[in-house]
Amino acid sequence: xxxxxxxxxxxxxxxxxxxxxxxxxxxxxxxxxxxxxxxxxxxxxxxxxxxxxxxxxxxxxxxxxxxxxxxxxxxxxxxxxxxxxxxxxxxxxxxxxxxxxxxxxxxxxxxxx
Amino acid sequence: xxxxxxxxxxxxxxxxxxxxxxxxxxxxxxxxxxxxxxxxxxxxxxxxxxxxxxxxxxxxxxxxxxxxxxxxxxxxxxxxxxxxxxxxxxxxxxxxxxxxxxxxxxxxxxxxx
Numbered sequence: 001x002x003x004x005x006x007x008x009x010x011x012x013x014x015x016x017x018x019x020x021x022x023x024x025x026x027x028x029x030x031x032x033x034x035x036x037x038x039x040x041x042x043x044x045x046x047x048x049x050x051x052x053x054x055x056x057x058x059x060x061x062x063x064x065x066x067x068x069x070x071x072x073x074x075x076x077x078x079x080x081x082x083x084x085x086x087x088x089x090x091x092x093x094x095x096x097x098x099x100x101x102x103x104x105x106x107x108x109x110x111x112x113x
Numbered sequence: 114x115x116x117x118x119x120x121x122x123x124x125x126x127x128x129x130x131x132x133x134x135x136x137x138x139x140x141x142x143x144x145x146x147x148x149x150x151x152x153x154x155x156x157x158x159x160x161x162x163x164x165x166x167x168x169x170x171x172x173x174x175x176x177x178x179x180x181x182x183x184x185x186x187x188x189x190x191x192x193x194x195x196x197x198x199x200x201x202x203x204x205x206x207x208x209x210x211x212x213x214x215x216x217x218x219x220x221x222x223x224x225x226x
Contacts, residue, residue, distance in 0.1 A: 004155070034214065043203055043217030089155060099146050099207060099215060100169045103155035
């Protein structure tokens with residue numbers, strides 16, 4: 001049973017446009033959410049996180065939105081750049097198991113020049 | 114500061130063998146977690162060690178085990194390898210208990226023939 005789902009395996013966006021990556025979760029005990037980016041042959045690198053007490057967190061070109069009632073979060077990248085092309089993973093954790101992250105299956109983002 | 118170092122990068126084994134993977138966390142980081150990534154799947158949590166003690170364990174069979182040494186370096190062992198154990202094994206470290214982002218190594222790609 002996948003508790004964190006990324007239903008879009010891939011997404012293509014033109015350079016300069018907005019990229020929106022989506023993630024749904026089923027476990028209502030999750031209270032902390034993260035996005036990681038992964039290039040081939042490298043480990044995932046942290047992008048941005050959000051606590052369940054917030055509904056938005058922004059860091060430069062990256063913004064994460066959390067809709068607790070819908071159990072949905074999204075990552076917005078504006079403007080998208082070719083260097084953003086990577087696999088993006090959504091992850092979630094419960095308090096008390098802070099480093100036991102539950103990951104989605106990832107979305108391959110391709111930013112076209 | 115050096116990142117998380119995993120050795121070896123690639124490993125080929127045959128069914129029934131056992132394997133040991135090594136992880137050196139970022140200097141000063143005391144928590145080490147292990148994750149398995151298989152094609153098309155997200156990262157699956159294996160276990161987490163803190164101060165040489167296993168704190169959390171994921172839903173993997175007993176063939177998967179780990180340990181942490183006094184210098185925070187960690188090893189994971191898989192015994193009686195199966196074809197389905199072929200995966201990228203990722204190690205992550207974090208300085209203190211909390212919601213900080215995990216820093217991942219580049220992983221060990223294990224192929225079981």
